[in-house]
Amino acid sequence: MTSFYEFGLAEPIIRALAEEKYITPTPIQTQTIPLVLAGGDLIGIAQTGTGKTAAFALPILNRLCATPMRAERKSCRVLVLSPTRELSSQILDSFRAYGRHLRIQTTLAIGGVPMGKQVRSLMNGVDVLVATPGRLLDLVQQNALRLNSVEVLVLDEADRMLDMGFIHDIRKIVAKTPAQRQTLMFSATMPKEIAELAGQMLKNPQKVAVTPEATTVERVDQRVIHLDHGAKLQILTDTLRAETIDRALVFTRTKHGADKVVRGLVKSGISAEAIHGNKSQGQRERVLAAFRDGRVRTLVATDIAARGIDVDGVSHVINYDLPNIPESYVHRIGRTARAGADGIAISFCSSDETAFLRDIEKLIRMPIPSTDRRTDPRPAHRQNSHRDSNQAPRHADRQAPGRRRQRPPYPGNGNGHNRPAHQGNGNNRPRPQGNGPDRPPSQPDQIATVAFMRREPDQRQPKSRADADRAPR
Ligand code: AMP
Numbered sequence: 446m447t448s449f450y451e452f453g454l455a456e457p458i459i460r461a462l463a464e465e466k467y468i469t470p471t472p473i474q475t476q477t478i479p480l481v482l483a484g485g486d487l488i489g490i491a492q493t494g495t496g497k498t499a500a501f502a503l504p505i506l507n508r509l510c511a512t513p514m515r516a517e518r519k520s521c522r523v524l525v526l527s528p529t530r531e532l533s534s535q536i537l538d539s540f541r542a543y544g545r546h547l548r549i550q551t552t553l554a555i556g557g558v559p560m561g562k563q564v565r566s567l568m569n570g571v572d573v574l575v576a577t578p579g580r581l582l583d584l585v586q587q588n589a590l591r592l593n594s595v596e597v598l599v600l601d602e603a604d605r606m607l608d609m610g611f612i613h614d615i616r617k618i619v620a621k622t623p624a625q626r627q628t629l630m631f632s633a634t635m636p637k638e639i640a641e642l643a644g645q646m647l648k649n650p651q652k653v654a655v656t657p658e659a660t661t662v663e664r665v666d667q668r669v670i671h672l673d674h675g676a677k678l679q680i681l682t683d684t685l686r687a688e689t690i691d692r693a694l695v696f697t698r699t700k701h702g703a704d705k706v707v708r709g710l711v712k713s714g715i716s717a718e719a720i721h722g723n724k725s726q727g728q729r730e731r732v733l734a735a736f737r738d739g740r741v742r743t744l745v746a747t748d749i750a751a752r753g754i755d756v757d758g759v760s761h762v763i764n765y766d767l768p769n770i771p772e773s774y775v776h777r778i779g780r781t782a783r784a785g786a787d788g789i790a791i792s793f794c795s796s797d798e799t800a801f802l803r804d805i806e807k808l809i810r811m812p813i814p815s816t817d818r819r820t821d822p823r824p825a826h827r828q829n830s831h832r833d834s835n836q837a838p839r840h841a842d843r844q845a846p847g848r849r850r851q852r853p854p855y856p857g858n859g860n861g862h863n864r865p866a867h868q869g870n871g872n873n874r875p876r877p878q879g880n881g882p883d884r885p886p887s888q889p890d891q892i893a894t895v896a897f898m899r900r901e902p903d904q905r906q907p908k909s910r911a912d913a914d915r916a917p918r
Pocket of ligand 1: 495499
């Protein structure tokens with residue numbers, strides 16, 4: 446599919462897409478839109494950054510356009526569930542942007558803000574409601590919302606919802622919707638629990654999958670700086686000064702760490718803001734808006750707070766701390782390669798993080814070019830040496846006991862190559878070095894299935910739904 450015209454979408458939607466400057470559908474859109482237009486259930490294996498929001502929003506808007514009717518009071522025709530407030534408001538923005546020439550009512554139901562306005566906006570019924578699960582159930586329990594006339598139910602980032610402890614809420618919500626509905630589920634990975642949920646919720650679903658990891662990883666110019674832990678702030682300051690930066694997203698492991706980095710940068714005269722779960726919704730929205738329009742060029746974030754941040758034009762991702770979950774590295778650096786752009790990812794690696802680096806290189810199946818800025822580099826250190834990890838402490842929480850963790854297989858890159866192609870954009874990235882002891886076999890595995898992600902101690906499952914809404918991470 447080379448044009449949005451070919452889907453047969455209504456003219457007002459096509460017009461909005463032209464205004465958004467969307468010309469060619471992305472692969473997930475090409476696969477998904479016709480299936481959703483046909484009315485069937487669907488499982489989409491795709492993550493943020495692939496264009497999946499439009500993949501479900503466009504055919505849903507088309508349905509609303511083709512069957513205009515007033516939503517019942519305190520009801521919605523379309524319910525979209527997403528794990529975080531940020532993602533929910535981005536999804537709502539997308540519906541509003543693509544549906545700007547349609548007469549549709551849309552609203553948001555997220556935690557962390559007073560409920561009154563949400564209750565009022567649901568009073569007369571809405572066409573599209575985008576919600577986080579906790580707040581949605583609160584609204585239902587307060588009789589502000591009924592789910593018995595939902596025509597289309599979308600579960601976005603289902604694996605994240607599972608990871609954040611929302612699975613029971615989702616079951617409760619689904620049970621309140623009519624059996625006669627269209628259900629669309631999107632997930633970056635397909636752990637057992639999500640596959641089971643899909644089996645219970647979806648009727649003869651079509652499955653579509655896109656594998657953005659390879660393309661993302663290939664497009665990003667990646668570097669590692671080996672450094673002393675205590676030198677991170679100074680080297681970050683140097684890096685931000687040395688590079689030509691449009692927008693830099695800096696990742697720290699903890700909220701406290703993010704604040705500390707911001708304080709350090711500001712002290713050195715570099716404007717920066719932090720975004721994490723201790724910030725109020727208002728603060729987070731202000732910071733994101735400033736980052737989007739370029740008033741703040743450096744945003745320091747934790748993984749969870751950054752999830753779903755949809756900002757185009759991030760030129761640099763800097764891993765101030767390496768993630769202990771290798772998949773998070775791929776998600777992080779994907780922030781700089783959105784909508785076809787290239788980007789630069791610089792990762793700081795102190796001696797206690799070399800095991801994480803090793804895991805990341807194994808996952809992406811390529812060594813990352815590195816430089817060494819340690820004051821006392823070990824003479825035995827080789828670039829990208831996997832031996833380093835033998836000396837690094839393995840973290841006790843690296844794998845939940847009794848839970849066997851599967852790695853996502855190396856995804857094909859769509860060109861028929863099963864390894865990262867040699868870079869054609871001038872970046873001198875090395876090819877994988879064959880199948881050494883640490884190298885995965887050259888045959889790719891079949892379909893992306895990943896079990897659980899490990900959680901940091903401060904990212905454990907929320908004690909209750911209310912906690913989750915009050916204290917997003
Ligand atoms: P998503 O995966 O839905 O978060 O989308 C990622 C980014 O791609 C967003 O900034 C969208 O506005 C943009 N996008 C989605 N579809 C297209 C398209 N067909 N052409 C250009 N940009 C797109």
